[in-house]
Amino acid sequence: MKKTFLILNITFFGTLLGNSQTILNANGAGNTYEDINAVLAPGYNAVEVPDCIHTDFGRHIDEVFDTELNTNVFQFISHKTPDNDRCQNFDRQRVEIKTYNSSPNNLKATEGETVEYKWKFKLPSDFQVSSSFTHIHQIKAVGGPYESIPMITLTLRKANPDRIELRYTATNNQSTIQTADLDLLRGNWVEVTEIISFGNEGSYSINIDRVSNGDSILSYTNETMDTWQDGATFARPKWGVYRSLNNSEDLKDEIVRFANFSIEEIGPLSISEIKTRAEEIVLSPNPSKHIVTFKNAKADDYDAITLYTSEGKTISTENRLKKYKLDVSDLNSGLYYIAFIKSKRTVKVLKCLVD
Structure with a gap:
């Protein structure tokens, strides 16, 4: 097994x-x-x-x-x-x-x-x-x-x-x-x-x-x-x-x-x-208690995002992602990662601290 x-x-x-x-x-x-x-x-x-x-x-x-x-x-x-x-x-x-x-x-x-x-x-x-x-x-x-x-x-x-x-x-x-x-x-x-x-x-x-x-x-x-x-x-x-x-x-x-x-x-x-692809995207505010905004994000910067813990466990973004905003209000305090995906390839990973 x-x-x-x-x-x-x-x-x-x-x-x-x-x-x-x-x-x-x-x-x-x-x-x-x-x-x-x-x-x-x-x-x-x-x-x-x-x-x-x-x-x-x-x-x-x-x-x-x-x-x-x-x-x-x-x-x-x-x-x-x-x-x-x-x-x-x-x-x-x-x-x-x-x-x-x-x-x-x-x-x-x-x-x-x-x-x-x-x-x-x-x-x-x-x-x-x-x-x-x-x-x-x-x-x-x-x-x-x-x-x-x-x-x-x-x-x-x-x-x-x-x-x-x-x-x-x-x-x-x-x-x-x-x-x-x-x-x-x-x-x-x-x-x-x-x-x-x-x-x-x-x-x-x-x-x-x-x-x-x-x-x-x-x-x-x-x-x-x-x-x-x-x-x-x-x-x-x-x-x-x-x-x-x-x-x-x-x-x-x-x-x-x-x-x-x-x-x-x-x-x-x-x-x-590698670094210039989606380079301008930043998270605001960070740390956050409620909503994280993808500041400077553009429609062609990424196709999807993945949210995961510091241990590599993925967290569903269904019902928490709305365009350039991510709801983290129900997450436990700690460090998380947001991966931006373009053409099935990770182009940027940002650290997100949740209070």
Whole structure:
């Protein structure tokens, strides 16, 4: 029954947000690896874990119910010892999921494509990092001379203060291009939206926002960025916890929660083209207790809208939507999202706070 539920969930969201979108959601305890593989690499293995060295513990990724999101989420579990990198490398540890050669083609980015990656994650409030790397997300090339080094990395690092780093390279010389205080993430669910137009004359955008109130934690956009490592066959995402043991005295056992993974091909568009579609629409008032107006909206900006909670659950707009106004008076206080749909594609998503 679990796999049936998961596939129906993917189909539903794919219909809602576009034919090329793939969703991976947790759906309750048990069969976690099988459920991940069924989405990211059907018939193959998209899970990289240290189970081989730590068999008495069992699986290092499981699913639990999260009371803050009010839904099931994934837990990525790393032990300071004896975990390592799949019994292959012993100076590091890896608990990750990925797409790769055996994944469906729509989960592998090729030159000229634009892809949106979205997910949520939560670090423990006492999460510890070292001065060595702790990667939680990577975009990597497959093929070519630079495939050993990620093109894009979100890594956590000990500093003053501790920080999250956005790191980048188009070759083999990675550098930090944006940072944020790690205390802004510790103990909080955050949502990441990353848009990449892949190419030597590509573009890149990432936003990390707090789920509870929509506050921005890290934001970066580059409209003229080399986002293709020469010689690559395709590029792919990885998520999880991949950390060095070089300064293991700074580390401890950790559990990082992830939820609502999404990979969507949105066509050969630049970030500026994506952002200018329905760009002028704003919500007023926001926050609101009663009626939200779509200020500056035009008839050809969108064909439909979808209202959904911060957990991704849709709310019917029947009897609450009248032209450019949305009635939110019966909704519980909290954060909601309004997605504007044009030609079966999401062109803009706005955060709506209900008092």
